[in-house]
Amino acid sequence: MGYLDEQFCQIEDLQDETSPNFAEEVVSLFFKDSVRLVTNIEQAMEKYPEDFNRWDAHMQQLKGSCYSIGASKMNNECTLFRNNCGQENAEGCMRSFQKVKREHAILRQKLESYFQLLRQAGPAGTATRPAGK
């Protein structure tokens, strides 16, 4: 789907009987973290105008998390933001930050749907009726 890369598959592969919901747990940690990091960046951009080093440092953390779960599209937008910081292009940063936020929201929607589908499909042999809605 382009939103997630092979790293996400690696995470799913780590699921087993002892950690059957590992991927969902990791994704949930990611969103807890990313929401906080996005807020930090937003606040930093407001409170510290043109403090590109600070903005970049915050974005580096967010990018790291994206990388770890394989969120490639969002990761790309984070990279563009960092490039804009490097070029000290405040307007460019504002624009790429909007894109980061948009990708973040889209990713969240997609992953929520994905895990919901998995839950509805259920473990083999127990799904006896079609998904409700």
Added chain:
Amino acid sequence: MASSCMGIGGEGSAPAAPHVLAVDDSSVDRAVITGILRSSKFRVTAVDSAKRALELLGSVCGLTEPQIISRFRNFRFLCCIACAITYSCIGLQGANVSMIITDYWMPDMTGYELLKKVKESSKLREIPVVIMSSENVPTRINRCLEEGAEDFLLKPVRRSDVSRLCSRVLP
């Protein structure tokens, strides 16, 4: 999924799978590295800072029996439990943590600084330390290796990286 301190205190007398201490300030990365290590059948303790890692390493390898006993002297019940736990720690002293795998870039103390502290300690220096980083900076990598890091892994860390590493580093 809980990153529990399974290794400390040795639950019962199960033959000890190597105990790896993972250090990363990112909760996502901690979860991922813990998952990878556990899927390779290691016992894992994951902490969020180098400071906590050093506390853990110090508590395993640093306290003597009398110190532990006197610390809990007034709490008989706790003393019994604590002694049982710490006696088994002491029994495995120096071997309880078989490997440390740490993120490079952490606030307060970096993985590099943790590496240096471990290598400076006579009690801890034999423990292999692996550094992870999402940034491929050759000077950084060389500096870590020169300081005694066993290896330097680029994030995102894969299962294959870890199994290759562990088969080389651990008995």
